[in-house]
Amino acid sequence: MTKQTIRVELTSAKKPKPDPNQLAFGRVFTDHMFVMDYAADQGWFDPRIIPYQAVSLDPAAMVYHYGQTVFEGLKAYVTNSDQVLLFRPDKNMERLNKSNDRICIPQIDEEQVLEGLKQLIAIDKDWIPKAEGTSLYIRPFIIATEPFLGVAASHTYKLFIILSPVGSYYKEGIKPVKIAVESEFVRAVRGGTGNAKTAGNYASSLKAQQIAEERGFSQVLWLDGIKKKYIEEVGSMNIFFKINGEIITPMLNGSILEGITRNSVLNLLEHWGVPVTERKISVDEVIQAHKDGILEEAFGTGTAAVISPVGELIWQDENLIINHGETGEIAKKLYNTITGIQKGTEPDPFGWTTEVASLSESK
Ligand code: COI
Secondary structure (H helix, E strand, O other), X not given: OOOOXXXXXXXXXXXXXXXXXXXXXXXXXXXXXXXXXXXXXXXXXXXXXXXXXXXXXXXXXXXXXXXXXEEOOEEEEEOOOOEEEEEOHHHHHHXXXXXXXXXXOOOOOHHHHHHHHHHHHHHOHHHOOOOOOOEEEEEEEEEEOOEOOOXXXXXXEEEEEEEXXXXXXXXXXXXXXXXXXXXXXXXXXXXXXXXXXXXXXXXXXXXXXXXXXXOOOOEEEOEOXXXXXXXXXXXXXXXXXXXXXXXXXXXOOOOOOOOHXXXXXXXXXXXXXXXXXXXXXXXXXXXXXXXXXXXXXXXXXXXXXXXXXXXXXEEOOEEEEOHHHOOOHHXXXXXXXXXXXXXXXXXXXXXXXXXXXXXXXXX
């Protein structure tokens, strides 16, 4: 593919930056965004960085009707020496294309989009917060734009990258969250779209999520869609358990999202020599382990959630308090190591971070 130049139009009206100590998740957006178009006869074209703005689409645009859309989530961080780092961005580009394939969206040139992302971050780098637990969340997404009401794949698309300075995903911060194991609704089945990062998976999770919140839980833990027996994921994160010294996470089976933080955790645990297994794990096994006093820890992993300890699980009449509702040793070590690698305070043995800019360079 010939390299296309990224057109840049800078804003003349910069917005005020939020208080870095009061950041929620995903409420504030930076001054610029990356956009690129696709037409069947042109491929992806006109990559550009323009002022952050509303998007005008025909009301018949196919994304509004049949949800043909995919997205990604990654983060940028500032180190103590003012370098701007990205964490494994190539993995997000790779996964975006896997999701594209599942949802019949044309493949992107991963290097081209990554280049656009890096240039966008370099332009809006002053928006990256430095306070503990904060970062710049990056949301690439693609939508189907053809005005047509037939159920088919669109012939035109738009790709966007928007940036949001964020604090913790959960209101609990890094304190343990309470999770309800979902017994009625299901998120995905094998052969469905569960392993693609597409809006429909999240829309279909809302009902159970709402009910769980009304009962005082942060999120739901999904079970497999057929037997409602095996543990899958938490919707915004993958899940890990520590049982009798062994760390277990559900194996990738086609309906679970292939988390990049999940993969990083597996790599780190192996690197540390901690026994870790990817396999089927049933909710009954977790309950039995709790009864036997060997359910030592549970934690979720995700870009937004980072490492999120689970202090309590509820399943029908069973209420499982895990590790006295406290953060476990492994979750703490993983959180410190991963955020340390991301912020450049810990060694990066796998070469996961990429420098994209420096805050001390003038624009
Ligand atoms: C992420 O962790 O980046 C996600 O995409 C989860 C999300 C739904 C906030």
